[in-house]
Amino acid sequence: MAPTKTRVPAVEGWFVTDEEGPALLGSRCRTCGTYAFPRETFFCRNPRCDGTEFDEVSLSRRGKVWSYTDARYTPPPPYVAADPYVPFCIAAVELAEEKMVVMGQVVPEVTVDDLAVGTEVELVVDVLYEDDDHEYLVWKWRPVTAGSGGSGV
């Protein structure tokens, strides 16, 4: 048996994994309540707000697909890409509470054929890439398959 690899976040401080499940860490402006991810520390992203103090908050674990693509190139930050880059499905997801769009890789077994605008997804943490000693973790989106019932034709 290979020794157990240490699991570490691919990016420090962008998400947590605890008993209740993984969550992205964002910020909420104390002045206007605007959410941001990755979290802001200097300036509020609301152009009409001059707030400079932010609370760290756990963001919604669920959201709806706003846009998606079969990514064949390395997406821009804040997306965190493996190196070398392996193409996967990427989704931009509107978080349930914050109505903020967060990019992320979709779990590997899902293809664009499984996705549609409005598909409900939940946050999971999965291995992005690994080396001899570590598994580097990142958040991914996974379609919620549990029936919510009542989808008419």
Ligand SMILES: [Zn+2]
């Ligand atoms: Zn603000």
